Amino acid sequence: MSTCPVCNTHGLHPFIVFDDVPVSGLFGDGPESQVPHRRLAFDYCPCCCLVTQQPEPERTIDYTGVARATARQLPAYAEVMIEHLHAAGPGARLIEVGCNDGTFLNALRSAGFTRLLGVEPSQALAAQVAAQGHAVVQKPLDLELAAELVANEGPADTVVCRHTLEHVPAPLEFLQALRHLLRPRGLVCIEVPSLLPVIESLHIHEVWDEHISYFLPENLAYALNKSGFSIETISIEPYREMQNIVVWARAIDIPDEMPSVPLLPRSLALCASFSDRWQACRRQLFTLIEGSMRPRVALGASHPQANFLNFSGLSALIDALIDDDPAKRQCWLPLCGGSVPIHPSSELPLLLAGGTLLLTGFGYPAWMSKASQVAQSLNVDCIDIPALISQVHVQTGNLHEHS
Numbered sequence: 179m180s181t182c183p184v185c186n187t188h189g190l191h192p193f194i195v196f197d198d199v200p201v202s203g204l205f206g207d208g209p210e211s212q213v214p215h216r217r218l219a220f221d222y223c224p225c226c227c228l229v230t231q232q233p234e235p236e237r238t239i240d241y242t243g244v245a246r247a248t249a250r251q252l253p254a255y256a257e258v259m260i261e262h263l264h265a266a267g268p269g270a271r272l273i274e275v276g277c278n279d280g281t282f283l284n285a286l287r288s289a290g291f292t293r294l295l296g297v298e299p300s301q302a303l304a305a306q307v308a309a310q311g312h313a314v315v316q317k318p319l320d321l322e323l324a325a326e327l328v329a330n331e332g333p334a335d336t337v338v339c340r341h342t343l344e345h346v347p348a349p350l351e352f353l354q355a356l357r358h359l360l361r362p363r364g365l366v367c368i369e370v371p372s373l374l375p376v377i378e379s380l381h382i383h384e385v386w387d388e389h390i391s392y393f394l395p396e397n398l399a400y401a402l403n404k405s406g407f408s409i410e411t412i413s414i415e416p417y418r419e420m421q422n423i424v425v426w427a428r429a430i431d432i433p434d435e436m437p438s439v440p441l442l443p444r445s446l447a448l449c450a451s452f453s454d455r456w457q458a459c460r461r462q463l464f465t466l467i468e469g470s471m472r473p474r475v476a477l478g479a480s481h482p483q484a485n486f487l488n489f490s491g492l493s494a495l496i497d498a499l500i501d502d503d504p505a506k507r508q509c510w511l512p513l514c515g516g517s518v519p520i521h522p523s524s525e526l527p528l529l530l531a532g533g534t535l536l537l538t539g540f541g542y543p544a545w546m547s548k549a550s551q552v553a554q555s556l557n558v559d560c561i562d563i564p565a566l567i568s569q570v571h572v573q574t575g576n577l578h579e580h581s
Contacts, residue, residue: 180221182230183228183347183348183349184349184391184400185226190230191222191224193452194219198215198514200514201215202388202485205520206511208510208517209510209516211512212517213512216234220385220392222450224446225439226396227373227397227442228391229392231389239390241300241318243302244300248278252285264289266335269293271333272286272291273336274295274339275338275342278303280312283312287312295331295334296312300316301316319352320355321355321358327359328358333359333364335361335364336366337360337367339366353407356405362429362430364428364429365410372392372395373394374421377448377452380567381420382485382490383482383489384420393423394442395425399412399425399440400439402425403437405432408427411426417541418541419543455571458573463490463563463570466561470559473529473531474495474497475498475533475536476496477545477546478538478540479501479509480503484511484513486538487538488513493518494514496518497518499519500520500549501522506520507522523549526549530553531556535550535559537562537564550562
């Protein structure tokens with residue numbers, strides 16, 4: 179029987195299942211390009227409302243070979259985070275766990291921090307961090323590594339962990355390793371994507387095969403309390419029309435009494451109805467786009483677009499993708515319906531001749547607006563996917579509330 183990795187409740191409930199989807203983040207060099215496929219299934223805890231990915235016995239999580247840099251994903255509120263970290267003083271010993279390509283470490287160094295250490299499992303990304311002059315440990319964090327770092331260098335004053343907790347299969351053990359890195363009353367900052375836009379607004383594009391857990395503020399706070407932290411602040415921060423949860427907490431002795439599991443009836447109801455609401459949305463989108471003119475061109479070739487096209491079944495209806503990332507130039511994105519070519523936005527007018535533009539640039543409204551102006555100038559159809567999802571979400575939400 180499945181067990182919640184945060185509150186230990188037995189018997190998780192089905193959240194969403196996709197039986198056969200390509201592994202995300204992989205690209206090919208031609209129309210016959212193929213990548214591994216897998217079954218992707220998530221459950222939710224009927225007690226604390228954590229959404230967690232079903233494990234696959236034959237699949238191990240290994241980020242040593244991943245080289246996906248996140249420099250362009252630093253949020254606008256990063257400056258506020260750095261200002262908060264200054265409370266410990268620029269001479270404080272600070273460890274960033276999951277430091278990726280060193281972007282946030284660079285920002286910290288520019289802000290005057292001098293005692294910095296990165297922890298990053300990826301060989302390629304850790305090498306980038308070292309090349310920028312930072313001390314870095316190329317290993318995944320666990321209790322053994324935490325003990326080794328404290329024995330060699332002493333405990334940290336502050337630990338930052340941005341968009342890493344959602345990737346680990348055992349969140350409590352990981353949080354305990356973070357706690358072990360810190361001196362008593364040391365400060366930790368945790369940042370994770372929020373589950374709320376997924377369950378409230380059907381943001382299916384935010385469900386990703388690399389994310390093992392999806393948190394709400396309440397169950398994240400519970401997990402931190404259970405792991406030896408006292409919450410100072412917890413906030414929801416907007417990010418590209420999505421949301422991140424940012425928690426600031428202090429390392430304390432584990433209390434004699436365990437915290438109470440949060441009660442979240444509305445969120446539980448949204449999780450219980452999520453699959454049905456998404457399937458209703460998917461059917462409406464498919465019917466509409468199946469009747470549109472070809473060629474059909476979609477915006478974006480990153481994981482949100484791949485997720486959306488695969489999970490909606492629209493991947494088989496797409497003829498081309500637009501993406502200006504130099505790393506994707508002349509590449510093909512393998513989707514459920516076959517590999518689709520990626521073109522720069524400069525080729526959009528030629529690609530759209532007589533066809534249909536799908537606005538799938540989630541989180542980039544200015545880009546979608548510019549592309550829609552191109553479609554309008556060519557007198558071709560333009561389908562606003564986020565607006566349609568929002569419309570269907572309201573319809574299915576009303577139906578759910580009155581059922």
